[in-house]
Amino acid sequence: MLKSVRIMLAIDAFFDYEIWQMDVKTAFLNGFLKEELYMMQPEGFVDPENADKVCKLQRSIYGMVQASRCWNQRFDEVIKAFGFIQVFGEACIYNKVSGSSTTFLILYVDDILLIRNNV
Numbered sequence: 001m002l003k004s005v006r007i008m009l010a011i012d013a014f015f016d017y018e019i020w021q022m023d024v025k026t027a028f029l030n031g032f033l034k035e036e037l038y039m040m041q042p043e044g045f046v047d048p049e050n051a052d053k054v055c056k057l058q059r060s061i062y063g064m065v066q067a068s069r070c071w072n073q074r075f076d077e078v079i080k081a082f083g084f085i086q087v088f089g090e091a092c093i094y095n096k097v098s099g100s101s102t103t104f105l106i107l108y109v110d111d112i113l114l115i116r117n118n119v
Contacts, residue, residue: 001090004090004092004093004106005106005108005113008093008104008106008113008115011104011115015117017102017116017117018115018116018117018118018119019113019114019115019116020113020114021113021114022112022113022114023111023112024110024112025110027075027109027110028060028062028064028067028068028070028071028110029059029060029061029062030060030071030075031059031060031066031067031070031073031074032059032060032070032073033057033058033060033066033070034070036056037056037057037064037066038054038055038056038057039054039055039057040054041053041054041055068109071110075107079094079105080094082096083096084096084105092106092107092108093105093106093107094106094107100117100118101116101118102116102117103116103117104116
C-alpha cells in the first residue's frame with residue numbers, strides 16, 4: 001500500500017537511515033510455475049523438424065497472467081531464507097534485525113527499496 005511506503009520513507013527521514021533503490025530487470029523470468037503451461041513455438045525459433053510441437057514452460061515469462069505472482073512467491077521464499085521477516089499486515093515490507101543493524105526491504109512488483117540504519 002502507498003501509505004506503508006510513505007510511512008517507511010518518513011521513518012527513513014526521521015532516523016536518517018540510508019536508502020537504496022533497485023529495479024530487477026528480469027524479475028518475471030525468475031518465477032517457477034506450479035501448473036503445467038504450454039505455448040506454441042515462437043516465430044523465428046520454430047524447429048522445422050518439429051513444427052507441430054509445443055513448448056512446455058518451466059518458468060514464467062512476460063505477458064503471462066501468473067508472472068507477477070510467480071515472481072512474488074519466489075522472492076518471498078528467497079528473502080525469508082536470508083532471515084527477513086514479513087511485516088504483519090503488509091505483504092510487501094520485510095524487516096531484518098541483526099545486532100544493532102536494522103534493514104527494511106520494500107517490494108513493489110519488480111522495484112525494491114532498501115532502508116538501513118548503517119551502510
